[in-house]
Amino acid sequence: MLRFLVRRLLQAIPTLLILSILVFAWLRSLPGGPAAALLGDKATPEKIANLNHVLGLDQPVVIQYFKFLGRALTGDFGASLVSTQPVMSEIGTFLPATIELGISAMIVAVLIGIPAGYISARYHGGAADNVIIVLTLIGVAVPVFFLGYMMQDLLAGPLGLPSQGRQAAGLDATAITNFAVLDGIMTSEWDAVWDAIRHLILPAFALATIPLAVITRITRASVLEVLNEDFIRTAHSKGLTEPVVRRRHVLRNGLLPVVTTIGLQTGALLGGAVLTERVFNFRGLGFLLAEGIERRDYPRLQALLLFGALVYVLVNMLVDVSYGIIDPRVRVR
Amino acid sequence: MQQLRLTRTRRVALIGLAGALAVSLSACAESKREEGAGGGSGGTMIFGAAGNPKLFDPIFNDEGETFRITRQIFDTLIQNKPGTADLEPSLAEKWEPANDGKTWTFSLKQGVKFSDGTPFDATAVCFNFDRWYNMKGAAAQSQMIYYADVFGGFAKNESDDYSDPVYKSCEAKDPATAVVNLNKAKGAFPAAFTLPSFAMQSPTALKQYKSDEVTQSGDSFTYSEYANKHPVGTGPFKFDSWDQGKGEIALSKNDTSPTQTAKLDKLIFKVIPDENARKQALKAGDIQGYDYPAPADYGLLRNEGEQVLVRPPFNVLYMGINQSGPAGEKLKDVKVRQALAYGINREQFVKSKLPEGAEVATEFVPKTISGYTDEVTKYPYNPEKAKQLLQEAGATNLTLKFYYPTEVTRPYMPNPADVFTSMSEDLKAIGIKIEPVAKPWNGGYKDDVQKFGHQDLHLLGWTGDYNDAGNFVGTFFGRKKPEFGFDNPQLFQALSAADASPAGDAHAKAYQEVNKQIMDYLPAIPISYGPPAIVVGPKVKGLVASPLTDERFNTVTVN
Numbered sequence: 001m002l003r004f005l006v007r008r009l010l011q012a013i014p015t016l017l018i019l020s021i022l023v024f025a026w027l028r029s030l031p032g033g034p035a036a037a038l039l040g041d042k043a044t045p046e047k048i049a050n051l052n053h054v055l056g057l058d059q060p061v062v063i064q065y066f067k068f069l070g071r072a073l074t075g076d077f078g079a080s081l082v083s084t085q086p087v088m089s090e091i092g093t094f095l096p097a098t099i100e101l102g103i104s105a106m107i108v109a110v111l112i113g114i115p116a117g118y119i120s121a122r123y124h125g126g127a128a129d130n131v132i133i134v135l136t137l138i139g140v141a142v143p144v145f146f147l148g149y150m151m152q153d154l155l156a157g158p159l160g161l162p163s164q165g166r167q168a169a170g171l172d173a174t175a176i177t178n179f180a181v182l183d184g185i186m187t188s189e190w191d192a193v194w195d196a197i198r199h200l201i202l203p204a205f206a207l208a209t210i211p212l213a214v215i216t217r218i219t220r221a222s223v224l225e226v227l228n229e230d231f232i233r234t235a236h237s238k239g240l241t242e243p244v245v246r247r248r249h250v251l252r253n254g255l256l257p258v259v260t261t262i263g264l265q266t267g268a269l270l271g272g273a274v275l276t277e278r279v280f281n282f283r284g285l286g287f288l289l290a291e292g293i294e295r296r297d298y299p300r301l302q303a304l305l306l307f308g309a310l311v312y313v314l315v316n317m318l319v320d321v322s323y324g325i326i327d328p329r330v331r332v333r
Numbered sequence: 334m335q336q337l338r339l340t341r342t343r344r345v346a347l348i349g350l351a352g353a354l355a356v357s358l359s360a361c362a363e364s365k366r367e368e369g370a371g372g373g374s375g376g377t378m379i380f381g382a383a384g385n386p387k388l389f390d391p392i393f394n395d396e397g398e399t400f401r402i403t404r405q406i407f408d409t410l411i412q413n414k415p416g417t418a419d420l421e422p423s424l425a426e427k428w429e430p431a432n433d434g435k436t437w438t439f440s441l442k443q444g445v446k447f448s449d450g451t452p453f454d455a456t457a458v459c460f461n462f463d464r465w466y467n468m469k470g471a472a473a474q475s476q477m478i479y480y481a482d483v484f485g486g487f488a489k490n491e492s493d494d495y496s497d498p499v500y501k502s503c504e505a506k507d508p509a510t511a512v513v514n515l516n517k518a519k520g521a522f523p524a525a526f527t528l529p530s531f532a533m534q535s536p537t538a539l540k541q542y543k544s545d546e547v548t549q550s551g552d553s554f555t556y557s558e559y560a561n562k563h564p565v566g567t568g569p570f571k572f573d574s575w576d577q578g579k580g581e582i583a584l585s586k587n588d589t590s591p592t593q594t595a596k597l598d599k600l601i602f603k604v605i606p607d608e609n610a611r612k613q614a615l616k617a618g619d620i621q622g623y624d625y626p627a628p629a630d631y632g633l634l635r636n637e638g639e640q641v642l643v644r645p646p647f648n649v650l651y652m653g654i655n656q657s658g659p660a661g662e663k664l665k666d667v668k669v670r671q672a673l674a675y676g677i678n679r680e681q682f683v684k685s686k687l688p689e690g691a692e693v694a695t696e697f698v699p700k701t702i703s704g705y706t707d708e709v710t711k712y713p714y715n716p717e718k719a720k721q722l723l724q725e726a727g728a729t730n731l732t733l734k735f736y737y738p739t740e741v742t743r744p745y746m747p748n749p750a751d752v753f754t755s756m757s758e759d760l761k762a763i764g765i766k767i768e769p770v771a772k773p774w775n776g777g778y779k780d781d782v783q784k785f786g787h788q789d790l791h792l793l794g795w796t797g798d799y800n801d802a803g804n805f806v807g808t809f810f811g812r813k814k815p816e817f818g819f820d821n822p823q824l825f826q827a828l829s830a831a832d833a834s835p836a837g838d839a840h841a842k843a844y845q846e847v848n849k850q851i852m853d854y855l856p857a858i859p860i861s862y863g864p865p866a867i868v869v870g871p872k873v874k875g876l877v878a879s880p881l882t883d884e885r886f887n888t889v890t891v892n
Contacts, residue, residue, distance in 0.1 A: 031776030034552070040396055041743070041796060042478065045784035045815075050494045054475040055552045064552070071551050078551040083385050085577060086555065093578045152613050163613040167579055169379040169603045169620065174364050178578055187364040281610045283580050291385075291606060296775065299553045 005321065012313045016306065020072070023305045024065050027298050033057065034081050037295045068302065078299035082291060087303040090288060096178035097166055098284035101277070102269045104204035109212040110262065117219025117258075118251065124224060132216060139213030144272050148206045148279035155202065162199050164281035171195055203280040207272050211265040218261045223254035267315055270308065375586065376891045377599040378873070381611040381623030385604050386582060388556045389564035389572060390544055391530045392465060395478035397882055400529040401624075402582055402602055405886055407532030407566030410439055410458070411523055415877040415885065418647060418701045418800040420523060424453065424533055424567065425511075428526070434518025434835045435501075437526075439511045447535035448571040448587045455505030460536040462503040462513060464545070472549035479530040479798070483521050520807075520832040520840055524799040529883075538565035569595040569887035580604035593887040596875070600886050615639060615870060621891055622869035622876070628688030628747050631866065638871040643690040646699050646862035647880035648745040649805065650794040652677070652756060653782065653857045657818025658789040659734050665819075668726040670855045673790075674712035676719035676763040682755045683861050688747065690866075694859035696848045697806050701880055704802030704831075704844025709852035719763040732766040736781060736788040741774035744865035745794035752792055752860070786815035797881065802844035803832045810856055817856050824850060 035051040036043050052058045056067070071078065077087040120132040156163035166180055167173060173192035176183045181200075184193030226232065227250060235245045274286035281287070285304060292300040386399040391407060394400065412423035425439040445453040465480050471491040474481070486495035501514040515522075525531070534544075542559030564572050570584035582602040586595045603620055605611045611623040612630060616637065626634060631641045654673065656665045663669050679693045692700075696709045723729055737753035746752055750771075757767040770788070772778035782791040793816075797804050803811075811828045813820050827850055831843035867878050875888040 031773060032780075033775075036775050036779060039478070042395060042482075043779060045780070046494050047478065050492050051475050053492070054471045054549060057552060068551060076550065078553040079555045081553055082387075083577065084388055084554060084556050084561070090577065097578070149609065152609075156613065156617065162619060163617055164605065164610045165579075165603070165614070165619065169579075169581060169601055175576075175578065189364050278607060279610065281580075281605045281607060281614075283578060299551065 008317045015313055019309045020306055023302055027301055028061055032296055034296045034298055038081055077303035080300040081297045082295045087300050091307060093178060094283060094285050094288050098273055100179050101203055101273060101282060101284060104200045105207035105269060108204050108208040109215050113212045113215030114219050117216040118223055120220040121223035136213035136216045139209040144206055144275045145279050148276060151202050151206055161201055166199050166282055168195050203276050203282050207276040214265055215261060219258050222257045223250060226250050226254040375596050375598040378597050378889060378891045379601045379603055379620045381605045381614055381620040382602045383624060384606055388560040390560035391532050393476040404529050405570040405584055406564055406568045406572055408568050409527055409532050411526045413527050413881055413883050416879055418880050428523050430836055435515045437513045441509045443509050445567055446589050447565050447567050448589055449535050449538055449565045451535045451537040453567055454508040455511035457536050458511040459503035459505050461533055466500045472554055473547035479528050483525045518833050520803045520834060521801050523836055524801045527799050535565035538563055569593045570600055595887040596890050621873050624867050625865055626868045634868055639868050641866050641868045642878035643866045644864045644878040645701055645880040646864040648794055648796040649694050649697055649862055650745040650860045651857045652860055653791045653793055653816055655786050655788050655818045657786055660789045661818060663728045663731055666726045668722045669728050672719040672722035674858045675715045677756050677759040678714040679860055686751045686755060687861055687863050690864040692862045694861050696852050697809060697859050698802045699862045702800055702802050703841040706845040706848055709849050716763050733789040734768045734770055736770045736791040738774040738778040739771050743794060744796055745863045749792055783816045786818050807832055819856055
């Protein structure tokens, strides 16, 4: 197992290196640059040239890259040009928000998706099934930002929910881990917990739509398959009551592929989070990324994109490792 | 499957464990809430900001979101009268230039203290001026945009782009009198002393938190602890905190402020980059105001009881003409440039496409600026005359490359594509062929038109920084530039003479003459003055919209 892990980690190194080159080259190929964005309205060609010189952006890209690599290897990703704060500390500050939002969205998707998929399968071909199928289609098709704006306009008011932000402005909440809900629990500031949950509801639902639709459909398909299995008929015939059959045999077996899907969708959530965070002014990594792109914030974008890639590599590795645990043949190969 | 099933006892045990965990978590962290915080009765205002501040040391800043905050913390020697671009006393009760304009004597308000207790006096003033002038390091100097613009250069210039320093020295004659000596007179003064970059900062705090340490590492800058956490001024509010995660900057009332006492206890700036999100937040009552509402929303916001305050215009939108572009030979003929001016219907454009308060521009400075004059040559819409002028110039078969920006809105140009469409339709109507070129603002547009001069015509504008005509026309036409591609030594000379003319009536008069000259030469066509607005909730009182976006919150109440 250890050898397997080490090998996988070593394999990740060239992946990240190639990615860092691509990210670096891509950013510098974008028209405009940080100097123009920093200087804004008053930017003159001379001022831009001077700033580019001071920042070293007038050097050949290859030299810039190796300087960047040298610093990155020591953990120095520089400071954001927008906020002037060190990029790594920015990631530390904003990551909890994204995790919190992602987990909430996943909870929404699972809590609604699995029962909905199950109901859809059980009443296969009926009205409930058709309605659920149509709703999941809409869920996949509607862009997150559009849904977000709709929710803000139509739901926030009537439901009395905040339409943006992570916390009520001016709320005196103690920050310890930067996970707003957790911090509130830890400090027994229950109003802050409630406030954080209220702020999570709309963005979590908006972000949940796609995984929700996918989980519903997978559950439905998988449960349908299980319902036709022999052991279900056997269970019925040995006299088990309907609820027991459903709980012990149908759901348990039907949920296996769903668990895999949940894992895969967690990665996809990162992409949706960028838009959701922007629309709801929910200050997480996606929010940082959007702001960084607008302002051509090279240091921040380099660090964020590489961080995202690293997370993907690690998640993939975890998936592989879990396969290895489930299926020893993978390890042998 | 079987192993996964939990027995009832195990379930109970798990719930118990979770409970115990929660309790132990609560025990390990303590709430840092202040009991009975606040205490005052002035209340809290939360204002929606469109972007992050960069830092809080205004000398290293040149953008509006940061200035909005530093304006509440710091005072300048002279300030703009609320709602206007006129000057009024602030930390200096009086200011007087010597006859040659090379010396400025400031009589300071007495008994003033910075919020850290440091006395504000002539020594503090000189400390600030000397600090700017002696700033070391290419990184620090490159971020002193306004200083370099106004004062030209430093004690030791780190880049060839800076010129000889305008500043010479400062003497504290007595605690209440500071004398600033310059190497040459400059028309930007005294108005430029109102620039928020030139606010007075506490010498004690500047020294203690090593304010001048601007370091450049890789392709970024980092600033001192002073700039991030400890800005200290004499203003009506003092800095409390900047919570990056929440995007909130908290200020509280500065009880020691002698200049303007704040009515609010707390003033919070909440960063909400998305315009729609700001609108939603205002509707929901999460914030009590925000800047730059979209002109299309004015009516809607007012219907909901919000107050949309339109600022007096302090900007200009122009259509640039490049005399060295593809059709430069033709555009060198003043008759062709006049034809373009007569050919576009600016009245109609302003009425149909720009927000309320916008006006047709007759010259390159807005009306509120000293140096504006009504006696310039005007070019009212007259397509027949335009055609005739083109004929006389032998330019009936003219094709022009017309550049306009995308992915941008500016206070003077809410929708560049709209401006382009209006202008180009009018020009087509007088027989000019238009080749449109659209480029992203920060994706080649500014380079193409300002650095390379690829265009014949282009759209651009300017928002003023202080009440001096030179800040407008000097910036545009003060020297030969690829943007306009003309070489007119007579005009350059006139602008430089106007800039050096002593403050007061003579100064205004000099610029009036220059403005007449410009509108005869017509190096570009002024289109409109377009005011941006600021919006506040129904209960907010006392906020005065400023042409310079110099809104100060000390007079504001929220109850």
